[in-house]
Amino acid sequence: MNERIDSKRNIWGVAILIVALGLVSMLVFQFVLAKDIPANRNCEGTEIEMFRTQLALIPGSDLSKRKKVEEKITAWETMAAICKSATPVTDIQIVTPQFTQISPAPFVTGVFEGQPGAYFHAFEAKIENHWKGIVNGNRVIVFAGAWVKDPSQGFIAVQTAPKKGKPIWGYYPSAAKLGALRIVDTKGSRLIIQSANDKDVLFFDVPALSFVNSLDEVVTPSTPTDIPVTIQPTNIPYPVP
Amino acid sequence: MRKIIGKILPYVFTGGICFALIFPKLALSANASSLAVENLYPSPTGVIATPYGGNIESLTLIKVYIPLISKTFPPDPTTSWYMETVNTEMLLSLGCQLGNRDRELSGQQDSIVILDFDSPTYTSGVYGANLFGYGPVSTSAVAAAVKFFGAGYYNCVYPDRASTIVIAVGTNNCDSTTCSGAAIDGEYYAHGAAWAVMVNEIGSYFVTNGYYPQVRAYGASDIEVGWNDYYTTRQWVDGYDSINNWPMFNFGDAEGCPQVRTGENSGCANGWYQYTIWYVSGRGGVNSSSPLPLIYAKDGANGRQWYSLSAYGVDLQNGRLELQGAVTQHLACSQRICPPGTNNSPQEGYINLYSALNSDPDTSQPLKWSTDIGYSGW
Numbered sequence: 001m002n003e004r005i006d007s008k009r010n011i012w013g014v015a016i017l018i019v020a021l022g023l024v025s026m027l028v029f030q031f032v033l034a035k036d037i038p039a040n041r042n043c044e045g046t047e048i049e050m051f052r053t054q055l056a057l058i059p060g061s062d063l064s065k066r067k068k069v070e071e072k073i074t075a076w077e078t079m080a081a082i083c084k085s086a087t088p089v090t091d092i093q094i095v096t097p098q099f100t101q102i103s104p105a106p107f108v109t110g111v112f113e114g115q116p117g118a119y120f121h122a123f124e125a126k127i128e129n130h131w132k133g134i135v136n137g138n139r140v141i142v143f144a145g146a147w148v149k150d151p152s153q154g155f156i157a158v159q160t161a162p163k164k165g166k167p168i169w170g171y172y173p174s175a176a177k178l179g180a181l182r183i184v185d186t187k188g189s190r191l192i193i194q195s196a197n198d199k200d201v202l203f204f205d206v207p208a209l210s211f212v213n214s215l216d217e218v219v220t221p222s223t224p225t226d227i228p229v230t231i232q233p234t235n236i237p238y239p240v241p
Numbered sequence: 242m243r244k245i246i247g248k249i250l251p252y253v254f255t256g257g258i259c260f261a262l263i264f265p266k267l268a269l270s271a272n273a274s275s276l277a278v279e280n281l282y283p284s285p286t287g288v289i290a291t292p293y294g295g296n297i298e299s300l301t302l303i304k305v306y307i308p309l310i311s312k313t314f315p316p317d318p319t320t321s322w323y324m325e326t327v328n329t330e331m332l333l334s335l336g337c338q339l340g341n342r343d344r345e346l347s348g349q350q351d352s353i354v355i356l357d358f359d360s361p362t363y364t365s366g367v368y369g370a371n372l373f374g375y376g377p378v379s380t381s382a383v384a385a386a387v388k389f390f391g392a393g394y395y396n397c398v399y400p401d402r403a404s405t406i407v408i409a410v411g412t413n414n415c416d417s418t419t420c421s422g423a424a425i426d427g428e429y430y431a432h433g434a435a436w437a438v439m440v441n442e443i444g445s446y447f448v449t450n451g452y453y454p455q456v457r458a459y460g461a462s463d464i465e466v467g468w469n470d471y472y473t474t475r476q477w478v479d480g481y482d483s484i485n486n487w488p489m490f491n492f493g494d495a496e497g498c499p500q501v502r503t504g505e506n507s508g509c510a511n512g513w514y515q516y517t518i519w520y521v522s523g524r525g526g527v528n529s530s531s532p533l534p535l536i537y538a539k540d541g542a543n544g545r546q547w548y549s550l551s552a553y554g555v556d557l558q559n560g561r562l563e564l565q566g567a568v569t570q571h572l573a574c575s576q577r578i579c580p581p582g583t584n585n586s587p588q589e590g591y592i593n594l595y596s597a598l599n600s601d602p603d604t605s606q607p608l609k610w611s612t613d614i615g616y617s618g619w
Contacts, residue, residue, distance in 0.1 A: 045454050047457075047488060050529065057526055058527065068483065072485070082449060083454070104326070104328075104375065114419045115374075116374025116421060116422055117420055118360055119577065121535075122494075148580075161619065166617075166618035
């Protein structure tokens with residue numbers, strides 16, 4: 001009986017020892033070796049190799065191109081030497097570059113051609129034009145256009161830029177498929193929109209974030225919130241690009 | 242029976258503990274993914290068509306952690322940013338976020354992050370970028386922003402000095418008709434050179450201050466065939482290539498290009514050809530560009546287009562086109578509206594591209610990076 005108890009104690013003792021060794025090895029491998037500060041910093045990385053490959057590929061007759069690449073290799077050899085002699089910040093020391101504060105560019109309001117920046121990819125939408133304005137103290141951009149794969153579906157997209165935080169977007173397709181929409185005039189923050197067929201005129205109220213029936217209809221302003229928007233699939237299958 | 246259980250139980254217990262210690266990420270893979278990106282992405286499913294017909298089984302996201310080896314497939318994606326500001330406090334914070342993420346992930350990380358400052362500008366004699374309608378800002382301001390991002394990363398990744406990042410400082414080839422803030426008609430070559438000078442300055446800063454090789458800055462451009470013609474776009478790439486000390490990436494598209502191996506220089510959209518995309522994507526190593534394309538389409542089309550381009554390199558140039566990784570726009574599509582079928586998750590985009598390239602032994606290659614892009618805000 002006592003021998004059985006001793007035997008069981010030995011087995012459990014061995015088991016606990018193995019677990020303890022496993023924990024220690026986990027700590028060593030995970031937190032020390034995997035994240036160890038490298039002893040030698042590789043200051044001749046892939047960049048200089050890229051230029052050496054370029055030099056090998058450039059024909060011998062293209063002297064000016066070869067000279068340019070040779071100059072880059074020389075510049076890299078100098079940088080590699082600087083890298084090797086530079087003292088990296090290895091202690092937990094916060095480094096912050098010292099630079100002059102840049103004032104943001106003025107937000108110019110009005111109606112402009114195309115989109116204000118490369119928001120919609122060329123394969124996504126054709127933006128005819130856009131309106132930039134200030135609504136309730138926030139910068140707002142209103143995009144007018146249509147989808148590339150469904151050019152009959154015109155839409156208005158609105159980006160509201162808070163002073164801090166992520167932009168808030170809204171998507172407002174025209175109820176009927178009238179083709180691409182275009183902003184042709186404004187009355188304050190109410191936009192006059194024309195469809196691609198030049199026959200239909202729509203009105204979009206920016207503070208209300210909705211189409212309205214006329215230039216003078218009174219509507220309640222809306223607070224922009226992120227609305228999960230899904231575009232309903234059309235009968236046109238999404239064509240292979 | 243009790244005796245047998247009593248003898249076996251300790252070994253079962255020990256084995257279970259050891260297994261859990263050695264392979265903890267099998268249990269935690271979903272949570273580990275959430276460290277890298279803002280949203281959880283479902284594992285990709287379904288089959289992927291090969292260019293030769295027939296299907297291959299889609300590759301399932303598997304995360305296995307072994308203490309000495311911490312490779313995941315697909316790689317943990319980073320978040321890249323369409324920059325609507327050059328506010329240095331925000332850039333410091335964004336860099337720190339990435340540093341925290343790399344520090345917390347097991348093993349050595351090798352990541353890419355794109356900071357896309359939008360269309361090129363040339364205003365009052367100053368080269369710069371459009372900041373998606375909130376600019377323009379000068380290249381000096383862009384450089385400052387990138388340095389703060391790098392500093393934020395370097396500070397927050399400590400004590401991990403093994404992980405590395407490449408910051409791809411991006412613009413695009415959108416013309417001034419499509420993107421009204423782009424104002425550099427006639428100055429594309431000069432702007433490309435100015436962008437290279439800026440990247441050189443950022444790179445020298447990182448080298449001199451000891452951040453390199455952990456933190457590097459390269460150039461980048463979102464070259465989309467629908468935004469501008471080849472000849473204008475090539476001027477920018479040639480300008481960059483004239484004076485650069487650092488590589489650059491093309492993180493654009495191959496719209497309208499074939500999705501099968503054609504053996505010839507096939508046409509793409511908007512007057513581009515496969516040769517022209519090959520040119521702006523590095524000319525097989527002759528210039529400093531390489532492709533890191535946008536893989537947005539859920540039907541796999543983009544992966545096949547870039548497979549066809551890589552095969553074009555084999556058939557008509559000096560070898561397969563080597564790609565660096567996949568960019569997706571899942572975050573951007575959760576912020577603004579995107580057409581249906583264009584919001585691949587980073588895992589879907591990566592597997593899409595990887596499967597297409599590796600369906601043909603002539604184009605078979607590893608893919609280093611995965612990144613998903615969204616809008617920075619303010």
